[in-house]
Amino acid sequence: MEPVLIIACGALARELKAVIAANGWQHVQLHCLPADLHNRPDRIPEAVREQIRASRLRFARILVGYADCGTGGLLDRVLEEEGIERLPGAHCYEFYAGMAAFNALADAEPGSFYLTDFLVRHFERLVIRELGIERHPELASQYFGNYRRLVYLAQSEDAQLLEQARDAARRLDLEFHHQFTGYGDLEGAVVRFHRQPGRDARREQDSWQS
Structure with missing residues (x-):
């Protein structure tokens, strides 16, 4: 399978590793940014952008393991520019509790x-x-x-x-x-992302539809 990267907050590392292991996803890698960024949320968007750009050529797909996390929509703006999806919700409390x-x-x-x-x-x-x-x-x-x-x-x-x-x-x-709460909506969100077609599958769909 094509390699997939999850760029995540360090506060989710243990839980995301458990989700990856439980599903046997040997092709999925996890890269965590320091959880301390939550005390300086204005720095999260550019830190995420930097990691996306450093990793893009090596992975078919990238998921960002952050919610908005106090960035006031700035993270979403970066992800829209980069064409990358993130976890749903305003913060981890929301997707853990539902x-x-x-x-x-x-x-x-x-x-x-x-x-x-x-x-x-x-x-x-x-x-x-x-x-x-x-x-x-x-x-x-x-x-x-x-x-x-x-x-x-x-x-x-x-x-x-x-x-x-x-x-x-x-x-x-x-x-x-x-x-x-257990893992709440976290595992479901990651599983749904994993089920999406990868880069090669998208190219095949685009070729068939054109």
Whole structure:
């Protein structure tokens, strides 16, 4: 089969590797950009563009494993220019929970701060240290003063991660809500992309239709 590349956020690496392995896709490669880009979403679009252009000649198809991820539509503009598809949704919380379930969570409590398995594992680095709370604990109330609860959208049933998520809620002085999502819409979106015709199949279709 023709080689396929998924350019993804590092926060999805574990789950995407599992999807690739579960489907036996030896022709699918995964290249992850640093998850830290989420703290600087304005840098995501050009980082993705750079990787697309560096990889295009070696792969029949490329999928971008990002949602909008706070880029305000700038990532979609880049992908339209490059002719590349991305995962659906505004952020990973939406495609893990599913759009309807996520909207219900947001409507029930707009002041919710969300964590996934990845963010629970890296909470200390990405939240406490990156936001400067480790050095200045008083910043926690400034960053999270308008939040009321922490919602842990869990991809795995892991007791240790669950306790870490509870501890994160305690540290931020937020109510705690846990919802198991599994991979949600992530696996379905990747499988649907994989089933699309590749470069050679498209050429055959265009030749037949002309």
